[in-house]
Amino acid sequence: MSSPDIDRQAALDAEDLPPLADLQTWVAGVLSRHPGEARHELTIRFVDAEESRTLNRDYRDRDRPTNVLSFPFECPPTVPIPLLGDLVICHPVVVAEAEQQHKSLIDHYAHMVVHGTLHLLGYDHIEDDEAEVMEALERDILAGLGIADPYATPSPPPRDIDTEDERADA
Numbered sequence: 001m002s003s004p005d006i007d008r009q010a011a012l013d014a015e016d017l018p019p020l021a022d023l024q025t026w027v028a029g030v031l032s033r034h035p036g037e038a039r040h041e042l043t044i045r046f047v048d049a050e051e052s053r054t055l056n057r058d059y060r061d062r063d064r065p066t067n068v069l070s071f072p073f074e075c076p077p078t079v080p081i082p083l084l085g086d087l088v089i090c091h092p093v094v095v096a097e098a099e100q101q102h103k104s105l106i107d108h109y110a111h112m113v114v115h116g117t118l119h120l121l122g123y124d125h126i127e128d129d130e131a132e133v134m135e136a137l138e139r140d141i142l143a144g145l146g147i148a149d150p151y152a153t154p155s156p157p158p159r160d161i162d163t164e165d166e167r168a169d170a
Contacts, residue, residue, distance in 0.1 A: 004028055005082075009045040014091050017046050018109045026113040029141045034121060039073075039084040042120065044113065052090035067093045068112045070119035087116040103150070107142075111150040114141050 004027040008020045023044055031037055047055075052065035059069070072085040089112055098108035118134055125131035139149050 004031060005041040007041075007043040009043060011045060011051060012048045012091060014046065016095075016105055017091065018106060018113075022106070022110070023113060026110050026145065027117050029145050030114055030117040030121070033137065033141060037121065038080075039082045041082050042084040042117070043086040045086065045088045046091050047088055049090060049092045052088065052093065055088055065090045065093050067097060068116040070116045072120045072122070084117070085120040087113065087120070089113070089116070107147045108150070110145060110147050111138065111142060114138050 003024050006020060006023050006027060008023060010017055027040075027042065031040060049065040052069070053063065055069055056066045057063045059071075060066075067090055069088040070085065071088070073081075073083040075081050075083065089109070094108055094112055095105060097103075098105045101108070115134075115138055118137060123130070123134045123137070125134050135151055139151065142148070142150060
């Protein structure tokens with residue numbers, strides 16, 4: 001398989017957006033698990049909270065920004081276009097989540113791209129059994145990219161107090 005063809009769009013000024021090479025690596029990690037998949041073109045657009053909120057409201061009836069939205073391209077079967085679809089990633093939400101979850105921003109971005117690309121391929125997590133399949137695949141793909149399990153409970157940051165005083169037998 002050739003490298004994914006990604007149209008990287010930044011609709012906001014942010015210096016910590018992932019570069020095209022990382023996006024290609026992450027999408028290639030997903031597509032490598034789907035060797036029969038002929039679609040390899042997609043757009044990844046980085047947006048602010050307002051654009052994410054508008055799209056989420058208009059397409060999902062949820063009036064709030066969200067981390068990633070996936071818009072699969074539905075091509076007529078007789079038209080051989082390799083377009084997979086579009087991902088819209090809300091930078092402020094991803095930054096906030098990475099901080100809250102004590103994850104590096106680049107690893108969280110990798111997770112959002114893998115997660116969104118799996119949605120473009122038809123995976124979902126509405127039902128528990130679907131979520132288990134999708135999350136296991138995400139873990140496996142990310143591990144292959146050297147990224148820790150995104151669903152593991154993060155360790156709390158180190159504290160500056162002596163924990164001896166908090167033991168039940170103290």
